[in-house]
Amino acid sequence: MASDTDGFEELTLHSEPAFSGNLLRLRIDTVRLPDGGKATREIVQHPGAVAIVPVTADGQLLMVRQWRHPVAKVTLEIPAGTLTPGESPERCAQRELVEEVGYFPGQLDKLTTVLVSPGYSDETIHIFMARQLQHQGRQPHPQADVSWAPDPDENVHLATVPLRKAVALCTQGAIADAKSVAGILLAWERLQGRP
Amino acid sequence: MASDTDGFEELTLHSEPAFSGNLLRLRIDTVRLPDGGKATREIVQHPGAVAIVPVTADGQLLMVRQWRHPVAKVTLEIPAGTLTPGESPERCAQRELVEEVGYFPGQLDKLTTVLVSPGYSDETIHIFMARQLQHQGRQPHPQADVSWAPDPDENVHLATVPLRKAVALCTQGAIADAKSVAGILLAWERLQGRP
Numbered sequence: 001m002a003s004d005t006d007g008f009e010e011l012t013l014h015s016e017p018a019f020s021g022n023l024l025r026l027r028i029d030t031v032r033l034p035d036g037g038k039a040t041r042e043i044v045q046h047p048g049a050v051a052i053v054p055v056t057a058d059g060q061l062l063m064v065r066q067w068r069h070p071v072a073k074v075t076l077e078i079p080a081g082t083l084t085p086g087e088s089p090e091r092c093a094q095r096e097l098v099e100e101v102g103y104f105p106g107q108l109d110k111l112t113t114v115l116v117s118p119g120y121s122d123e124t125i126h127i128f129m130a131r132q133l134q135h136q137g138r139q140p141h142p143q144a145d146v147s148w149a150p151d152p153d154e155n156v157h158l159a160t161v162p163l164r165k166a167v168a169l170c171t172q173g174a175i176a177d178a179k180s181v182a183g184i185l186l187a188w189e190r191l192q193g194r195p
Numbered sequence: 196m197a198s199d200t201d202g203f204e205e206l207t208l209h210s211e212p213a214f215s216g217n218l219l220r221l222r223i224d225t226v227r228l229p230d231g232g233k234a235t236r237e238i239v240q241h242p243g244a245v246a247i248v249p250v251t252a253d254g255q256l257l258m259v260r261q262w263r264h265p266v267a268k269v270t271l272e273i274p275a276g277t278l279t280p281g282e283s284p285e286r287c288a289q290r291e292l293v294e295e296v297g298y299f300p301g302q303l304d305k306l307t308t309v310l311v312s313p314g315y316s317d318e319t320i321h322i323f324m325a326r327q328l329q330h331q332g333r334q335p336h337p338q339a340d341v342s343w344a345p346d347p348d349e350n351v352h353l354a355t356v357p358l359r360k361a362v363a364l365c366t367q368g369a370i371a372d373a374k375s376v377a378g379i380l381l382a383w384e385r386l387q388g389r390p
Contacts, residue, residue: 010262021213022237023237026214026219029264034262034350040217042217042218067204067205067229070238071313071317073310077313112371112376114372114373114376116373117316118265118266119263122265125373155228170384176309176310178312179373181377182365182376185381186365186366189380
């Protein structure tokens with residue numbers, strides 16, 4: 001039986017570590033192409049991540065505003081975080097939602113798993129929709145923008161946006177983070193009852 | 196007047212190149228946090244890219260199937276490519292569409308610019324919807340999957356998918372590439388006449 005990868009697959013001939021940091025590693029693979037030629041591939045290695053689309057009972061989306069140093073901008077994103085070793089995506093989603101916005105998800109529905117940049121990165125992000133949000137005692141209530149810094153390395157501010165408005169912010173380019181655009185539009189499709 | 200970045204911005208104290216390859220560079224920034232503390236940021240530097248949602252007059256989406264070595268999978272994605280120095284996003288979109296699927300876009304509408312992974316990468320992808328597609332003489336016509344390898348380093352196969360079905364493939368997780376999910380759902384919103 002013909003496999004889905006027939007005629008496509010590249011075989012790794014050689015793999016060379018090129019960088020190892022706290023979050024990222026980078027390696028250079030030399031590959032054999034299907035036509036017999038050779039090429040090199042620069043590959044960023046990432047532990048993987050989760051992102052959460054948290055929707056309240058009255059249709060509000062809980063988002064985070066934060067400084068993103070690589071792009072030198074404040075972005076509006078859905079809560080997200082990196083998987084820790086041995087942690088399931090669901091457990092990571094629960095942990096990150098409490099850490100970033102102060103709510104525990106009573107219901108967690110998988111929307112999809114995206115490949116962030118499959119041309120040069122192995123990172124996948126598991127995206128969930130979270131509902132039945134349970135306010136965790138000591139955390140701030142999301143009435144408006146509230147300063148909230150659970151991780152000393154991160155300066156995360158909560159922002160509450162009606163889901164319908166968040167969809168419009170995606171189409172208008174005001175929400176630019178790729179996982180947020182994908183997650184918000186997928187949640188919107190799901191909640192409209194589309195396949 | 197208060198700036199959007201007040202209380203958020205991190206100042207770069209020191210920046211150290213850590214890797215320089217053909218496609219990617221990586222640097223480590225030491226930053227001053229808003230609270231006065233210090234942190235390090237590992238930052239992947241990428242030239243930027245474009246992605247195109249090419250929709251034919253009868254509602255077919257032209258996509259590409261290709262082996263993506265970092266994730267060891269064949270993916271179904273919208274056509275995309277890296278900006279060359281001095282090239283405008285529009286010109287790059289025209290070039291990549293001809294190179295990857297053999298059509299020139301008579302109409303090119305900007306959908307958005309996404310940040311691929313703003314936590315550790317500076318990469319932006321300009322996403323366009325392409326219409327009034329003009330078949331370029333010697334390239335294959337997209338009747339079905341056709342082998343098509345314009346770049347000797349890339350093994351790209353054309354796949355034609357009804358746009359409505361592509362939306363369903365995004366919601367079902369069969370299209371997993373993040374820029375493709377964002378681009379397809381944004382094009383769908385745009386074509387439905389939603390804001």
